[in-house]
Amino acid sequence: MNLRTLRAFVEVVRQGGFSQAAEVVSLTQSTVSKAVKTLEDELGTTLLNRLGHSNELTAAGEIAYRRALVLLAEQSALIDEINDLRGLKRGRLRIGLPPVGCGVLFAAMFATYRSRYPDIDIELTEYGSKKLRECLEAGEVDLAALLLPVDEGFDYQPVRNEPLIAVLPISHPLAQRTRVDFTDLADSPFILFEAGFALNAKILAACERKGVTPRVAARSGQIDFIVDLVTAGLGVAFLPRMLAHKHQHDGIALIPLDEPHTDWHIALAWRASAHLPPAALAWLELAKEQQLSTGHPI
Known part of the structure; x- marks a missing residue:
């Protein structure tokens, strides 16, 4: 058993298939398939049930996947500690x-970071919160911006706390209100973010607390498009205040959302057991400097 084999297995699970995993690890599909088969032979059990074009973890596969994530994270931590020198x-x-x-x-x-540390390579990964948590657990990123509260096993440094704003078409009957809640908007179609965005969970949980079952008209990962859909009258959306104000124009109304526990509270998180490399520590320090210089979080 070697880490390269474990990496191939983890990516098959994460990417949902052998061909997708092959692209991520820069190997051929047959090589990835052989790696998973080798791992199964070494462990003496089946790890994946092949169901057509999809794969499902067996009970043994669940254990192997969880342990593989830990081993790969430890490998990454070893490399980073050596690089500290x-x-x-x-x-x-x-x-x-x-x-x-x-x-x-x-x-x-x-x-600012680039100007201070021109020789540091910056590797930026963009995903929704669920995938970012997985990347942190696997040691694929050192830091990730996540909505609070973060999962057990993560430490974090707060970045910014913004209330949600309801974004309504200017023709909406409630466009002149000073505040709205989900009961007020129960009859309006919602425009939400795509699956995997933690903000959706906050919105839907708040709706459930109010006994509101939202009718979802559309989903998107692009804020510009979401605002365009609102402007066209397709429904109402919900954005952190700073983003809502950035996209404000005459065709929409921005109304504060009077709902507890829906704030967009974002933080920089890392594995509590991880050894953060100097490059990551320098980023956290810069975030603190930005907060002190402006008098509020960045």
Whole structure:
């Protein structure tokens, strides 16, 4: 058993198939298939049930997948600790960011970081919160921007806390209100983010607490498109305040959402057991500096 074989197995599970995994690990599909078969032979049990074009973990596969994530994370930690000896003149910053809000929050920070540490390689990964958590657990990124609360086993540094704003077409009957809640909007179609975005879970949980079953008209991962759909009258959307104000125009109304426990509270998270490399620690320090210089979180 070797780490390359484990890596191939993990990617087959994560990517949903052998061909997709082969692209990620830069191997042929047959090589990935042989690696998984070798692992099954070494463990003496079937790890994946092949169901047509899909694969399902067996009970043994669940155990192997969980243990493989730990081993791969430890390999990454070993490499990073050795790289610590080189300091910030060499190294890499591996950071995962969600598509929602990362430009507004972090674009200027990237420029400052690059000017200070020109020889640090920046590896940016963009996914929704669920996939970012998996990347953290696997040691594929050192830091990830996640919505609070984070899962047990992660440490974090708060970044920004923004209330949600309801984005309504200007023709909506409630467009002149000073505040709205989900009961007020129960008859309006919702435009949500795509599956995997943690903000959706907050919205849907708040609706359930109010006894509201939202009618979802559309989903998208692009804020511009979501606002365009609202402008066209397809439904109402919900954005963190700073993003809503950035996209404000005459065709929409921005109304504060009067719902507890729906704030967009984002933080930089890392595995509690992880050894953070100097490049990641420098990023966290820069985030603190930005907060002190502006008087509020970045």
